[in-house]
Amino acid sequence: MELADDLNAWAAAVRMLKAGMRPPVVHLATGLPKSRLRNLYQEIHGQSAPRGRVPENAARQIKNMAQAIEAMLFVRVYLNTAMDRLASENGLDSNLVMDAYRIYARTVAGDTLDVSLAWFLARDLRDGVIQIRRCQQCNSEYLHEPQSPFLRTCPLCRMRSH
Numbered sequence: 001m002e003l004a005d006d007l008n009a010w011a012a013a014v015r016m017l018k019a020g021m022r023p024p025v026v027h028l029a030t031g032l033p034k035s036r037l038r039n040l041y042q043e044i045h046g047q048s049a050p051r052g053r054v055p056e057n058a059a060r061q062i063k064n065m066a067q068a069i070e071a072m073l074f075v076r077v078y079l080n081t082a083m084d085r086l087a088s089e090n091g092l093d094s095n096l097v098m099d100a101y102r103i104y105a106r107t108v109a110g111d112t113l114d115v116s117l118a119w120f121l122a123r124d125l126r127d128g129v130i131q132i133r134r135c136q137q138c139n140s141e142y143l144h145e146p147q148s149p150f151l152r153t154c155p156l157c158r159m160r161s162h
């Protein structure tokens with residue numbers, strides 16, 4: 001790795017860790033060593049990172065309809081802010097994820113999505129694991145992932161019908 005790339009990766013890692021992203025996710029995002037990321041997390045937060053596995057896809061981290069809607073809100077902010085730059089960045093740039101997350105967190109009133117989930121959403125969208133669909137009934141966009149009970153159909157219509 002070139003020195004400048006290395007510095008950029010560490011700068012991005014600090015930004016993600018400060019926002020509360022878990023070290024294993026920052027490792028996926030930056031390729032930096034896990035042990036050094038864990039130490040850095042501890043330095044930044046004054047306590048060690050929460051233990052336990054982070055599910056390695058976005059759909060499995062979405063546990064209810066409200067989160068499915070939040071996830072779509074984040075994705076919309078992300079695509080709107082990142083659109084032009086994504087094509088030249090292999091479809092995923094962690095700095096763009098962080099920019100979008102900051103805007104999302106500022107504009108959303110309720111409980112915000114976890115920042116680690118935001119990164120997985122951007123990645124799974126790039127990989128086509130999650131897709132954006134438009135609801136035939138209410139014309140809203142929603143995130144679609146056939147295995148997830150919360151992403152199978154439009155969450156807005158499902159909330160309305162209950």
Ligand SMILES: [Zn+2]
Pocket residue numbers: 135136137138139140154155156157158
């Ligand atoms: Zn709908």
